[in-house]
Amino acid sequence: MEPKLRKSDRAEVLKRCCFRVKCFIETDAGFNPTPSKTDLAHHHPCTIALRNFGNKPSDKENDVLIEIAKDGKKLSLLQLEKLYQDWLFQMHDRYDEEIDCGEDQPTFVIGPSHKKELGVSADVLRIHKAFQRKGITWKAGQKIKILKGACRGFHKNNIFATLEFIILEGWQGDSGGEARIICRPLHVPAESGCRLTFDKGCACVEIRDSKSLPISVIDAGKCLAVDNTEWENQILKHQEKTTPSSIDILDAEQCQELDIKGVLPQDVDAGHEPPEEITAV
8 A cells, every 4th residue: 555645754754664564464374384375366356356455446356345344343445544554653653763863973975876785765875983773872993793684685694894884864854764884794804895985075985895784783683792802703713714724835946937036945954044035825
């Protein structure tokens, strides 16, 4: 059911909330759902009528009569839509906590490129380095752990990362803006992380090899602060994975081909001084 309101702050909130709602239909699946129990028979007239509910009925729906009622009282489609919208706003006021500003002065990015990679849709972004969520302050440079299954792209393992930026959509006070955090995974070097640059007074943000996550990962407890001890342990584990298991010393022929010095002599007499440098790979 699409909201049909004029463009306003209230309409923008309603439109955004509608995308969060999913409809589940009970088909007597029981405690052991199987395709035979949950298949809604896509070509059945009742299924078609339910899928097109709220729109003009088609020829296939002539034999299907839909009645809407609440507490035993019949409702029209307009009354149902009004109840649905009121319920959305109640849930929004009760559970949604929107971020309107950060703890520091924002940097404005107008007309950002790479919106898809950043996970945003607005034409105005506010870039912060600190913000507060449910009484906890999060700052750029902070070490965090993103738990497995936190959001799309984080399904295999826990990811350790460094918080880089907080992105808020729209101007301060605008309704409907989403918030995202930008973080750099531990294995990504600092020079390959998200970068905020300025050209003739205009700011530009490039995510590069960093990751953009919705602010909901913090609300769901899927993003946790990490202390120095745990972070250092993760660095050691990463180094163990990337450190070579063996070192091969180059012989004279290989050094000659590469035009480098530092050959380790094969036959060494007593009193022979070793070379100052040894070339190895």
